Amino acid sequence: MKRCVWLSVLALIAVGCSGGDAGKTAEGGGTTPTPESGKKLVVGFSQIGAESDWRTANTESIRSEAEKRGIDLKFADAQQKQENQIKAIKSFIAQGVDIIAFAPVVETGWEPVLREAKEAGIPVIVSDRRPDVPEDLYVTFIGSDFVKEGEMAGEWLVKKMGGTAKIAELTGTTGSAPANDRAKGFRNAIAATPGMEIVFTQTGDFTRAKGKEVMEALLKSPAGKEIKALYAHNDDMALGAIQAMEEAGVKPGEDIIIVSIDGVKAAFEAMVAGKLNCTVECNPLLGPFLFDAIEKMMKGEMMPKRIVVEDKMFDETQAAAELPNRKY
Numbered sequence: 228m229k230r231c232v233w234l235s236v237l238a239l240i241a242v243g244c245s246g247g248d249a250g251k252t253a254e255g256g257g258t259t260p261t262p263e264s265g266k267k268l269v270v271g272f273s274q275i276g277a278e279s280d281w282r283t284a285n286t287e288s289i290r291s292e293a294e295k296r297g298i299d300l301k302f303a304d305a306q307q308k309q310e311n312q313i314k315a316i317k318s319f320i321a322q323g324v325d326i327i328a329f330a331p332v333v334e335t336g337w338e339p340v341l342r343e344a345k346e347a348g349i350p351v352i353v354s355d356r357r358p359d360v361p362e363d364l365y366v367t368f369i370g371s372d373f374v375k376e377g378e379m380a381g382e383w384l385v386k387k388m389g390g391t392a393k394i395a396e397l398t399g400t401t402g403s404a405p406a407n408d409r410a411k412g413f414r415n416a417i418a419a420t421p422g423m424e425i426v427f428t429q430t431g432d433f434t435r436a437k438g439k440e441v442m443e444a445l446l447k448s449p450a451g452k453e454i455k456a457l458y459a460h461n462d463d464m465a466l467g468a469i470q471a472m473e474e475a476g477v478k479p480g481e482d483i484i485i486v487s488i489d490g491v492k493a494a495f496e497a498m499v500a501g502k503l504n505c506t507v508e509c510n511p512l513l514g515p516f517l518f519d520a521i522e523k524m525m526k527g528e529m530m531p532k533r534i535v536v537e538d539k540m541f542d543e544t545q546a547a548a549e550l551p552n553r554k555y
């Protein structure tokens with residue numbers, strides 16, 4: 228059944244991008260959309276913004292992979308605003324791109340625009356973050372398991388703190404899949420250890436500046452005096468918080484134990500300097516995954532609804548050896 232639905236999507240694409248007669252027949256009677264000979268494949272990509280080192284590496288991976296494969300990439304930066312992403316997707320539809328890919332800044336609010344793409348016969352691939360929409364509105368979702376990342380961070384912290392700590396949490400962009408899932412995963416991991424207590428939680432919007440600002444205010448408040456650990460949903464917020472701690476005379480990595488997520492180079496440098504204790508990797512190099520999926524789709528191959536990118540965890544004891552291997 229799924230295959231039938233998919234083949235009819237492919238047939239729609241052929242009509243949408245080639246006028247219905249340039250596609251070649253695929254096995255099983257479906258139609259594979261091939262851009263007219265000599266015409267480059269056009270992919271519209273709506274990126275969230277440039278909020279973190281992770282995002283910069285993600286953008287670079289997508290741009291360079293498109294270039295390598297001779298794909299015409301129409302790239303739109305939404306500056307962290309959903310309304311800009313919706314505008315970009317509508318504009319891709321109006322331009323009649325072959326494929327739309329996007330990283331949804333928040334989980335909700337995507338159904339109407341994805342229905343428009345579907346009605347226009349343009350397939351959508353989801354990159355990085357999950358949107359809360361019915362599965363028939365996209366081909367596949369490529370990205371990490373954020374709940375698992377939160378669990379890994381929590382498990383590591385329980386061990387490191389010997390089961391007791393008052394914890395501050397810096398959450399990611401409110402309403403985003405990684406903020407929701409990393410909060411959930413971390414809570415799953417500490418649930419069985421009552422000594423592990425989250426006493427403060429606030430968004431730092433995945434940025435260094437906001438991470439610093441929130442930590443500055445926290446350290447000035449009574450709650451700030453009892454914090455023994457910090458869990459930041461990304462490295463950038465942890466790095467901002469580290470600056471705030473140093474300016475307040477608190478030793479990051481010693482007075483306050485810090486675990487964060489992403490595994491960017493700057494986090495490894497902070498670990499080597501003894502200021503950060505652990506980072507859970509979240510691979511931003513999604514370009515090859517994305518364009519492999521697009522190429523498979525163009526050949527009419529069946530695709531899973533979910534492509535999970537595997538991540539590892541690195542703590543301060545592994546940082547120096549690992550730093551030269553980091554690619555982002």
Ligand code: GYE
Pocket residue numbers: 278279280281282355356405433460461462463488489509
């Ligand atoms: O962890 C953070 C970025 O969606 C996985 O977004 C991504 C997150 C990443 O801003 O640094």
